[in-house]
Amino acid sequence: MPFEGYRVTSPYGYRTDPITGQRNTFHDGIDLVKGHQAPVGAFIPGKVLYAGNGVSGTGVGGYGNVVVIQDKYNRAHVYAHLSSVTVKKGQTVKQGDIIGKQGATGARVTGSHLHYEVRKKSSPSLGWINDPKARTLDPTQYVKDYFVAESVTGNNIYVVKAGDNLTKIANAYNTTVDALVKLNGIDNKHLILIGQKIKLPGKTNKKEILYLPKTASSWRVYSTTVAPVKGNEKGFLNPRKFGGLQYEVLGRPQANVVTIQTRDFGKVNIYVGPETGAILKKI
Template sequence: MPAFNIDDMLREYRVTSPYGPRKDPITGASETFHTGVDLVKAHRAPIRAFVDGTITHAKIGVSGTGYGGFGIVVAVRDKNGYTHMYAHLDDVSVHVGDMVQRGDVVGHQGSTGRSTGSHLHYEVRRRGYGTHTDPIAYLREYYPVSKPDAPTPELAEKAEEDVMKAIEAWKLELADKAIDSLAVKKLLQNADEWKARLRKEPQKVLEDLPWLLFVMVDRATNGGGK
């Protein structure tokens, strides 16, 4: 089964406001910090949990709970004790105490609370209010991309053997071409014998061939050593 990649889930959304400093969309103040990431599908589209966990909040957020101003909120506590907040929902599909798995629907995209339009405000808190962390970076750490298994020694040895065989075949092909070239230039009279020997004792022929080439070229250029 292929390893899970969180980016496959994130591709369902369009990011309209990332985590970090930004201009407040309601007040226009420039010195604000966006504590989550705004993700958009379509109004009332199902919102699915990014992680397994326990539902700790599933209703409209009120002042003093850490969810005030975020409208209808579902909060999920993961295995590390971090809280994943799904905010501005149109409704909820879960109850406090429920166990959810990644991909389960927790609610539907909405625009409740302090919002300028239908979207999901997704936030990850290490403990409580004010302890936010980059949610996308956290998910990528939470679901590390697995590396392929290293080949076994047997497979590595087989691969090396295959490479060496390919190299030897390439050497033989070059040797054949060299013999043919010498024969065409009439520098070698017994080409077929050399090719037959090449098949019987390739290593010896490959060792002899450079010397043969040298001798043949020397004869051709120096008139046989006169």
């Protein structure tokens, strides 16, 4: 749910018109409620194209106090029925910047809410055409997709340098040549060009945690440079003594063996096969 802190009072798409009672009318945005005069932050960064009372003929007539923000794909984001507007035309806003306050201004408003609309185009007339479905995109989907795309174009791009090849790049970013070929639609994996942008698989950012249950009183750990087998122990952990123990997983040198950092033995490998009762969880 990209609209954190809001209640959705009317979704995007076909609905019964709340004022006329007419069925199957198309709602061109999503109605969100936080509280009357609650600050409204921008869902998507961009440039303010319009800020103030929506004047007839501009593309936002009847929208009340309204802010229109153009994003980098030239979509127009319309924040309508605001009680007040706190940005100016021409201003650049980041995601989360306060642009106004929730209100009930404009025509055809049943109560205080934010009407948020994403228009396919931002010009002419702020992307207005008299067909609500053809004019707009599903705001929930758009905001979700925008940040997925962002995580690829924003952070996870590698620019090819002299002497690079896909194997080298794959190894450096903990992925495979096949994964890069697939993700980037590369025809010839032996041919990449200097300056070419290579998308890297998205990072999960999730930590994996190892839990050792308090029922165990003695758990072998091994130096990372030896085989994790009986006789090679560096020491023993005692989960029972501590009511269970937990560690961040730092690596997986082999099946059912993970690397952890311990207080007493430093960085060690530990066997965590299913029969041991160890629990691994991504958080």
